[in-house]
Amino acid sequence: MKNLVALLCLVFALHSSVFSYKCLSGVSHNSTTCNVSEAECLGDRCMTVCQYFYVDGIYFKSIYKSCANETICGLKGSGFHETVIFRFYVSCCSGHLCNTDEYYLPKDDPTPNGKFCPSAYCNDTVEECKSPHIVECTGAMDTCFDYRTEAIVFDGTSRNYSVKGCINAAACKLNFGDCIAITEKKRSLLTCNEPSIKLNKP
Template identity: 50%
Template sequence: MKNLVVFLYVIFALVVSVLSYECYYVFSPNSTTSKESKIDCIGARCMTASQYAYNHGDNFRSLFKNCANESLCGSKGSLAVENLMFRFFVRCCNGSLCNTGKYELPEEDPTPNGVKCPSAYCMGNLEECKTEKEINCTGSMDRCFDFRTEGKYPGEPTKNYSVKGCVNSDACRYNFNSALGVAENIKFLRC
């Protein structure tokens, strides 16, 4: 009987160790480095998300590490408006504490792809931003978007934004509430 109890304890410990994973956790708006902590995860995958935002001359690079969001694994999103760009890349890995990667953002192809979209950037309201301007879409950005949110960039107060421009399919399915230091309360997104 004693051997059976020891055997069951060993099996239980093995099962718990297999089902319990840790990932590194970093939430670093406008920084590509930060002190890592550890977080318990249910799944066996971790992720590292690199984000880049360009807004009228200001560059913001951000890093996020956490348990994997399977719907985003491998995503390379891009959107562009006249003086605004947002890009992200999500790398997922298998195993406990595997998300040791650094900031990584593959280049976007700058070649025009023939798609043209309305290009508008309005700050201060959540109404549709009207425009006569167009932008030539490039690389993987093969569709148009209309986006309205309450958001903020690091170091700035919350503002209302209404934006139109080019986007790729990965960015269309991205939850912009996850965008570090950008969107806080999405009101409307159409691709």
């Protein structure tokens, strides 16, 4: 009986070693490259998340590598106000240590799509930021967003943000709480709605 148990343990160990996959794992908050280590994963898929975030005249290019989160594989999204831009892309691959890809973001389509959203930005409050401005959305950004939060940027500074503008469905699905360079401390609001203003074309 002991021999049988030992044999089963050996078979299990061999099976686990054969079918155990690893992915490159690492994160950089303000660079297109990062130092990586190896992480064991439950599945055989790895991912690389690339992000661009522009706010207050400062931009962050960030990259994150890890075991794949299947719910976000393939997602790419954009959101913008005149002074705030958020873009990301999630690429996934299959196989041992396969996520060797470099920083890459697909280009946004700059073509106006005939939809408009309220546009506002305040960096000192989590209350509604009010503005008479309207921004014309472009490409796949066909949704209006209103986002208010207290967040910590990568240098440890805590700031309040209140932003309105255009966004696409993928960016709303990922939501700003998953930003690499900015960590939500306390969210006050995130809504994504159909544009209430549209351009009538003949």
